[in-house]
Amino acid sequence: MCEEILRYDSVEVSFGEKVVVSDVSFSLRQGEILGLVGESGSGKSTLIKAAMGLLGTNGMVTKGDILYKEQNILDISEKEKRRIRGAQIGMIFQDAGASLCPIRTIGEQIYESMRAHRKISKSEAKNHAMELFEKLHFKDGKRVWDSYPFELSGGMNQRAGIAIAMLMNPPILFADEPTSALDVTVQRQVINEMLHLRELFGTSIIIVTHDLGVVKAMADTVLVLKDGKKVEYGKAEAVLNDPQDAYTQKLLSAVPVLRRSVNT
Amino acid sequence: MSIILEAEHLTKIFRKKGSAPLKAVDDISFQLKAGETLGIVGESGSGKSTLAKLLTRLTDPTSGTLKYEGKDITMLKGNGLRELYGNMQMVFQDPVSSFDPRRTLGDGIGESLRNRGMKKEEIQKRVEEVLEQAGLDPRFAARYPHEVSGGQCQRAAIARALAVEPKILICDEATSALDVTIQKQIMELLQELKEQHGLSFIFICHNLALVQMFCDRVLVLYEGRIVESGTPDEIIQSPGEVYTKKLIESVFE
Amino acid sequence: MNHYVLKRIIQLIPILFAITFLSYGMMRIAGSDVVTQKMENTGTVVSDEVLNAAREQLGLDKPFLTQYAVWLGKLLRGDMGNSYVSGKPVFATFISKLPATLLLTAVSIVMTIIISVPLGVLAAVKQNRMTDYVIRFFSFIGNSLPNFFVSLILMYVLAIRLRWFPVIAKDVSLKSVAMPAITLAIAMSAKYLRQVRATVLDELSKDYVAGARARGIRFSVTLWRSVMKASLVTIITLLMLSVGNLLGGTAIVESIFMWDGVGKMAVDAISMRDYPIIQAYVMWMAIIYVAVNLLTDLSYRFLDPRIRLGGDEV
Amino acid sequence: EDKKTFVFGDTTFNAENEEADVNPQNTYAGWACIRYGIGETLFKYSDDMEIEPWIAKEYENLDDCTWKITLNDGVVFSNGRACDGEAVKESLEDLIAHHERAAGDLCIDSIEADGNTITIKTTEPKPALINYLCDPYGCIIDVEAGITDDGIVIGTGPFVATELVTDDHLELVKNENYWNGDVNVDEVTVRTISDGDTLAFALQAGEVNAAYGMAYASYPLFENEDFTFTSTPTSRAFYAWMNFESPVTSDPAVRQAIAMGIDKDSFVSVLLNGYGYPAVGAFPDTFSFGGQNLTTESYDPEGAKQVLEDAGWVDTDGDGIREKDGQDLVIRWLTYPSRQELPLLAESAQATLKEIGMDVQVNCTSDNNTIRKDPTLWDVYASAMVTAPTGDPQYFFTSCALDSSVSNNGHYHSDRLEELAAEMEKEFDTDKRSDLGIEMQQTVLDDHAYVFCSHLKMSMIMQSNVTGLVAHPCDYYELTADLDIN
Amino acid sequence: MTNIEKKQVTVRTQKIRKSHIRQKLIFFLVLAWLLILAAVFSDRLCPYDPNAQNLASAMQPPGPSHLMGTDTYGRDMLSRVISGARASIFSTFILVAVISVFGTAVGVLCGYFGGIVDSLMMRISDICLAFPGLVFAMAVAAVLGGGIQNAVIALAVISWPKYSRIARSQTLALKNVPYIHAAILAGDSAGQLMIRHILPNMLGPVLVTAMLDIGTMMMELAGLSFLGLGAQIPTAEWGSMMSTGRSMLQTYPWVVLSPGIAIFLSVVIFNLLGDTVRDYLDPKNSHFGRA
């Protein structure tokens, strides 16, 4: 594996006086896909929001550091953070449709995001986007560009969300349950696209999910969280095939498995 | 086995000003036998919830008939409907929002009993009974929905459905809002109920694995129509429709 | 689109009909009529025969529905009758005074927007900080001062102390309209900025704001390009709803500042029980209000693509 | 050359006051016509309400029904037309044809014009004809020139109306042809300002040069060297009518107690800021038949208590309100808000009468004229009326105190008063009429049929550089040729 | 990988504001209660008889014997302000209570049953909304005559639709909430459904609107008083006290400022109470038990 580009060091996050995540450490290397699993409320989202600086007014990283390329991204100015967000660390939301402004076209918003990080003309932005759409096997890129979020299906929105996050070509991508708002049939496409991304650009990805099937399909490493604490962390095969922690075992045994003879 | 619930050509069309009418449920016919578990799968928007609401008479069908034990209940109103609900109950997807936030779980569970004119002490006894049946401590009766976890709340919802000793239980994605570990517990509870009480189930779900595990028969819904039906194994092993194939292929393992 | 406009206008017909009926009916329930009213304050002594003759002449002796039918028939022919007091045609009087009121309303709406939108947005952005508290405090002050009192304070400060504006409006000019418009705008803004604040707060809590932040977009850009645009529909709706209030509020303010508009005309007419004028006023104000709301509805279609493109409203 | 522009702010020039324009043929609009110097009448009242020549120089009473009036030479309308006998005849005939009260007041049978004299024949003896001709409706206007749609007329006064918007403003310019001296001011604007406070502010800001009708509470603002007051007593009286049908006020003791229980002096000195005169009778002291000739109860709460006590009104249940035969001493006091003094009077009477054990319930409503027609709805009606608009005592009695009076809603009746009224009807001699007036007032006072509380002290306030604006007792001479700004 | 060395980690001190919503709520509730109590017991709280005139001591500026001075009639302003609380606060309370109860009832029924009655009532409320508020009230008051009851009636006639709109949209939204479906399945009748489940769950927005409306209605009553259609003499009511005292703004300012301050304080209290209730009911501020 290549060099490490993101490291969480004994991170503790609190909302108000309540500690929600405590003493979590892990690191992410270039091109690595990390699966973040755990039950609802275990602090998965909190963990990635901490790096993005999106904890809101009452949330705060109370202990530890988050290092992006050796730079502690918790103690930098808002302006510097803004430079990192989007350009260095992209993010895909659970419901990408909702993370887009409902009354502006996808194109406008793509252009706006790109403008936030470099000088670029609208047509350049559009060309870039079209290129990427093509790489991501988007059928009708032009239509997407001119559409409002509500005119697209959930799956298309989600893919548009991925595209926007990818356009700046960030070395790191956070994906917070990128598929759970989607139909089972679309899920697969989205996952494939994310894998495709890594192939194309060598992007490192942290994917938050509670679907162990997804983790199995794409993650290199897995971090299991329970009540804001790390219960298991290691190579995906190792954790999934030979879980050490009782909780991980329970989690794995609870996953219903489809029985079928022929694998397609 | 006798047919307990029968749908004939059920159709529900939503008309909205300014857009084409939407056939959310399109000419659906099926039969549910006593003690049978019928799974319904399909992607989001395929009309599963609308079908569930039609079956429970929470919405009126645009056309078609619905029969319970051979009796036409399509147009049932008032007391007749209330009687029907003594035999047919439903468990909803989101457990917490299926309880009135301002009332205790016990209150919600006892509501149907109170409406049937049962006395206070009896109600209390029955509530405790069904809570235990659903695997909850009777003290949960005094809690508010936001004071319990999702899994506990769903158990209470099941207890509520069981309170009137229904013959049919309709579950509309009763586990998809829950974590896998809790989902497993709930599925075990349903399995137990099925075995011990001989309930008939309509189990709406988009998780094929769960359906395979739990159901006797499956209907695959697509754009409001039944595109395929059969035993879970038949459908999963050799899907006949393109759509069903796609559905199965998308499952990660 | 045209079809839609037409449909909306047709839907208005029963409302307009009800408005005319109410405007007419309401005034006729009153206990005393204009004829007796004329005696007031003057100490004139008129015999009952004279009174009855006068009533007959004005048609006040006929049954209610007949009077209404006659009135409505005339109305459709553009004749709203003559003022009981001045004897002049009501419609012409109304029309001659309307521009002044519309100017006053327009200026005070513009002022309200200028005052309340930025402050409301600021308060929302700085929620629960000092700025927010200060802005809200001022809105409370604005909310707890009766219009007539604000007028007096403004006259005292702006006209007597600072001599910026004239006390009484001499003509329909921007300088004259300033004080009555500020008076109206103060009360309106106080209410309105709270609504703007609430709307913007609501919008700020939506996921796309966090989404934009996560993409590294400057907050101010999101605020102005997305949040404001998205809030606009709600803000305009609320503003248009308050136009009704505003039109009512002009009555007091106009009569204090001697602004010769329909509001003052209405206050005068009410004190004289000059039914034709009151009817015309109440009716036309209601119609204007309904029309403004229709225009608002239609304008949404340009502001909000979800409505314009026929997406489903949730 | 600087034009002299005078702005006059007035709260009363409006349609509500029946002064929608300046056309004397239109109800009370003649008041505005004469007030603002547009029209003039044949005769006018002097400061002590004696008849003086104006357009006319003299009159002669040829017999009971024939009057010969001689006009001044050289009177011209503002448009230049000579105001001769013919013009006056036309004006009066047109007036009778159009004005609602004039024909009945004047009873004119025929008018003949001959050069500068006119001869008027009346259908019945009219002792007060000349007084009636002084009524503002008697403004002589140029009928040939006509009346505009806005109600503007051509008169002989020092000012010419050029623009009029009812309830808003009236524009006047100097009458270059004025027959009776030079006019000092070039332009006048009369602003109708319905709110007294706005008027006060406008005067403070210098936007109006003079003001009439602001709230008493604002007067102290102007009691300094920057402003001048001009005040005079008028015959507008604020008084209470007793309802003789009411079970309470039909009791003479109650009426007497009310008369003794109202503190007129404090009302005037405190609530009216001294701008008023405590009243005794219907007319102010400036009239020969004024209050100086009369006697009535003065404020005497102890005496009033005694009167009530003696009549059997006693507070037995200790709630501070007296009762008799189980009935509480409740006085329903009807009044209206459009005269600012009336609510003040009501509220002050309420308090002083409470002290003597009466529960006064005030109903202050602009619907008063309907309510007072029904004697079961009120006990006391307080109103503000000009008791002698023509400087003659008869008007007050015929309009409200006789059996035949339309406004006698309280159904007061006195045999003596009826007799005196009949006598007055026939009396031509001014002195005798005056004596009759005094006797009639004393009669109603003795019956406590009315309690006269105060007379209006009409006040105009002006910037101190304004001269020639003088308040007149009959309330309708305001802007004259003398008006000037220095 | 699991053995990342424990090294020195940064510790950040919390600067997070605690939101004292509950305390704020209690505080404003107490203030509102005090105001209401003052209104109820105004008779006992007045240092002087609010209607007792003493022309000899008229227009006295605030001083030790009269904390807020005296008015034209020499009445003690403080006593009048206190006794005005009754008329002002009670009449606004009654007004707001009537319109909120009636409007809500109409809204719930219309929202629940829909159909012709719904369209009809909504049209009626459209019409009521269409009439310019204060002027319609003026006209109604002109028809019915002055007096505070009539002013209240006039305002009630035009103000209820606001509540019926809120209630109707809430009802429409609630109708699709699972717990309502659950209640139907439990055999609730329409009435039970509305009373047990729908009404209690929309109380929040209605209550908040009502709190904010108290200030608005006080203003409108003051406006009517200004036009002579408000309280009757000698009733002390803040709006009419301000209106009658307005001429004294320059000469005897305390006469108009005293009731003004009273209005201000009560408007502020009820507005803040409304805001706090809104915050309290906001699901985002999870102060109910489990987070």
Ligand SMILES: Nc1ncnc2c1ncn2[C@@H]1O[C@H](COP(=O)(O)OP(=O)(O)OP(=O)(O)O)[C@@H](O)[C@H]1O
């Ligand atoms: N803004 C906030 N204020 C207070 N508590 C919060 C806030 N956001 C999250 N929490 C709490 O922090 C804990 C972790 O939340 P988080 O959203 O990270 O969980 P999660 O693992 O992402 O769950 P899910 O799978 O449901 O998304 C939860 O208990 C949640 O209630």
Ligand SMILES: Nc1ncnc2c1ncn2[C@@H]1O[C@H](COP(=O)(O)OP(=O)(O)OP(=O)(O)O)[C@@H](O)[C@H]1O
């Ligand atoms: N009340 C309604 N009015 C209009 N359209 C509706 C209504 N309810 C459902 N629909 C539409 O009917 C279709 C079927 O919806 P339904 O909720 O039954 O789908 P579903 O299969 O349950 O989906 P999901 O898995 O997302 O719950 C959808 O297109 C939906 O938009």
Ligand SMILES: [Mg+2]
């Ligand atoms: Mg999460």
Ligand SMILES: [Mg+2]
């Ligand atoms: Mg569904």
